[in-house]
Amino acid sequence: MFKIALNAGHYYGTPGKRCLNTIDPAETREWTLNSRICEKVERKLQDYDGYELLRIDDRTGKSDITIADRAAKANRFGADIYVAVHHNAGINGGSGGGIMAFTYLRVDDYTKRMQRLLYDKLIEKTGLKGNRAQPLSTADLGECRLTKMPAVLLECGFMDSTADTPIILTEDFADKAAAGITEAIAELGALTKKPEPVIETADKDGGLYYVQVGAYRSKSNAEEMVKRLKNAGFDAIIKR
Helix, strand or coil: CEEEEEEECCCCCCCCCECCCCCCCCCCEHHHHHHHHHHHHHHHHCCEECEEEEECCCCCCCCCCCHHHHHHHHHHHCCCEEEEEEEECCCCCCCCCCEEEEECCCCCHHHHHHHHHHHHHHHHHHCCCCCCCCCEEECCCHHHHCCCCCEEEEEEEECCCCCCHHHHCCHHHHHHHHHHHHHHHHHHCCCEECCCCCCCCECCCCCECCCCCCCCCCHHHHHHHHHHHHHCCCCCCCCC
C-alpha cells in the first residue's frame, strides 16, 4: 500500500501569510488556498486504488501545528512520500511569479524525480510557469529536512503578484493544480484507476437490471460514490 502524507502549509492565523490587500481586498489566507487544493487532491485520489492518505495539518485551520510535529506525524505514519502545498510571496505587488517546487539540500534521485514530476504536472495543468530562474530548487526547509521519506514542498504561485494572485484565487486554478498533483502522485505510487461505475439501464422490455457499483472499506468513499451517482441523475443507495 502506497502511503501519502499530504500537508496544507501553515494554519489560518499564521501572521502575514495572506494575499496582498491591494490585489485581493479580502486578504485571503494562505492556509485557505493550501487546504482547498489538498481537499481536491483527496477527492481526486478516490478514483484510484492502492494507497493510504494522511492529512498532516489541522483540517479546520484552527491549530498551529509545528513543522516538527507535522514531520513526526508523517514519520510515524510510515509515509512513502510527503507533499506539502504552499503559496509563495516576495513579488511585493510586481507582475512576476510562477509555481516552484522545493526539496531539501541533498536528496536522492527518486526525490528529484518526484520534484520534477510534480512541477511538470502542475505546469501542464495550470500553465502558471511564471518567470522564476530556478523553479525547481533546494532549501533548508524543515518539512523536507525532518521527514524521513522523499518530500517536496510546492509553492503554487505568489500571493503578492498582480499576475498570479487573480489566478490562484479561482476555483478553476485549485482544481487544475489538484489534478496535476494527483496525477503525479498516482504515477509515483503506480496507483491503478478504479473502473468506471456501471450504471443501471432499462431494457426494451421495460425490465430493470440492478448493478452493484462497488464495495468500499471506507464509508466516506462509499458516500462519495453515491453522491456522484445521484448528481449524475441515477438512483443510488448504500447497503451493508
